[in-house]
Amino acid sequence: MDTTPAGTRLFASPLARRLAADAGLDLGALTGSGPRGRIVKADVERAKAEGPAPAATPADHTVPSPATAPSSPSLQPWQTYEEIPNSQMRKAIGRRLVESKQTVPHFYLTIDCALDALLDLRKHLNERAKDGAYRLSVNDLIIKAAAVALRRVPAANAVWTDDAILRLETVDISVAVATDRGLITPIIRNADQKGLAALSNEMKDLAARARDGKLKPDEYQGGGFSISNLGMYGIREFSAIINPPQSCILAVGQGEQRPVVRDGALTVATMISCTLSVDHRSVDGAVGAEYMAAFKAIIEDPLSLLV
Numbered sequence: 001m002d003t004t005p006a007g008t009r010l011f012a013s014p015l016a017r018r019l020a021a022d023a024g025l026d027l028g029a030l031t032g033s034g035p036r037g038r039i040v041k042a043d044v045e046r047a048k049a050e051g052p053a054p055a056a057t058p059a060d061h062t063v064p065s066p067a068t069a070p071s072s073p074s075l076q077p078w079q080t081y082e083e084i085p086n087s088q089m090r091k092a093i094g095r096r097l098v099e100s101k102q103t104v105p106h107f108y109l110t111i112d113c114a115l116d117a118l119l120d121l122r123k124h125l126n127e128r129a130k131d132g133a134y135r136l137s138v139n140d141l142i143i144k145a146a147a148v149a150l151r152r153v154p155a156a157n158a159v160w161t162d163d164a165i166l167r168l169e170t171v172d173i174s175v176a177v178a179t180d181r182g183l184i185t186p187i188i189r190n191a192d193q194k195g196l197a198a199l200s201n202e203m204k205d206l207a208a209r210a211r212d213g214k215l216k217p218d219e220y221q222g223g224g225f226s227i228s229n230l231g232m233y234g235i236r237e238f239s240a241i242i243n244p245p246q247s248c249i250l251a252v253g254q255g256e257q258r259p260v261v262r263d264g265a266l267t268v269a270t271m272i273s274c275t276l277s278v279d280h281r282s283v284d285g286a287v288g289a290e291y292m293a294a295f296k297a298i299i300e301d302p303l304s305l306l307v
Contacts, residue, residue, distance in 0.1 A: 012039035019044040090182045100241050105280040108239050111292045113299040115255045115270040121302045125196065134197035138255065139175075139229050144199055144305050146227055146250055147171045147191035149295040156291040157224055159245045160282035174223030174243065175203065177210040184210050185243065187223040196305065231255060237273040247279040248288070250295075272299075 011032060012020075016039045020030070023044065030047050032039035075081060086094070115138075122136050129135065150157045150171045159166040171192040174185035186206035188199060209215050225247075228240045231254035240251040253273045260269045274295070278288040298304055 015041050016044050023048050093182050100244050104242050107280050109288050109292050110275040113272050113296045115272045118302040134200050136200050140200040145298040151192045152294045153291040155287045158247045158282045165282045168224040172223045174226040176228040177207045179211050186210050186220050239275050242277050247282040249277045251275045
C-alpha cells in the first residue's frame with residue numbers, strides 16, 4: 001500500500017515495493033536508508049519486524065479500511081523445488097522476448113506445403129553423396145527455401161527503426177538451436193547463395209558449437225530472418241516470437257501424411273504447416289503473404305533450389 005501524497009515522488013526499489021505490498025505495509029510511512037532516501041529491502045524487513053505502521057489517511061474525510069494487497073505468485077510451504085539460477089544468457093533471452101511481445105505488433109500467416117517432392121529430392125541427393133561428404137536434413141532444405149524466397153520477396157527482409165525501414169541487402173538466416181543454457185540462433189550468412197551441401201555442413205557445425213557454448217558473438221548476432229523448427233518433437237503447428245530487430249520468424253511444424261484433394265480426387269500427401277510471425281510496422285500483410293506463397297512454391301518444386 002502506498003499513501004504518498006499526489007505529486008510526491010516516492011523512491012523505492014521494485015523488490016521493496018513487492019515486499020511491502022505482500023506485508024500490507026504503507027511505503028509512505030517508511031524511512032529509506034538507500035541513496036537519496038530510497039526505500040530498499042532492509043527498510044521493509046525492519047518495518048515488518050517492528051510491527052505494521054498505521055496507514056496515513058487524509059484529515060478532511062474518512063476512507064474505508066484498505067483491502068489486503070494481493071500477494072505475488074508464490075509456492076506453497078509444502079511444495080518442493082530446485083532453484084536454477086538464471087544465467088546472463090537466460091536473462092537476456094527473457095528481456096528480448098518480453099520486449100518483442102510488448103513492443104512489436106505481431107501478425108501471423110500460416111500455410112500448408114506438400115513435402116513429397118522435397119523428400120524425394122533429399123533422398124536422391126543423399127544417395128549421391130560420396131564418402132559422407134554431406135547428409136542433407138529436411139531443415140537444411142527449408143533454410144535454403146526460406147533464403148531463396150527472401151531473395152524473391154526482398155521487402156520481407158527488413159528491419160524496423162523509428163526513422164526508417166532498413167531493407168537488408170544480404171540474406172542472413174538465424175536458425176534456432178536449443179541448448180542447456182537456453183535458445184540461441186546461429187546464423188547462416190548469405191544463405192541464398194550457398195549450395196545445399198555447404199549450407200548443411202555449416203549448419204551442423206554451428207549447431208554443435210552452439211550446444212557446446214563455443215560460438216563467437218558474430219556467429220549468432222546480426223541475422224535478418226529467423227527459423228524455428230519443432231517438427232522433430234511432433235509439433236504440428238505453432239507461432240514463434242519475433243527476434244528484434246528482425247521483422248519475421250518462420251515456425252516450422254512436423255511433416256505428416258494428410259488427406260488432400262488433387263485434380264478432384266482424394267489422395268494422401270506428406271504435408272507440413274509453417275507459420276510466419278511478422279512485424280506489421282516493417283512488413284505489410286500483403287508482403288508477408290507474398291513471401292509465404294514464394295516459400296510454398298519452392299518447397300513444392302524444390303528442383304528450383306538447384307538452378
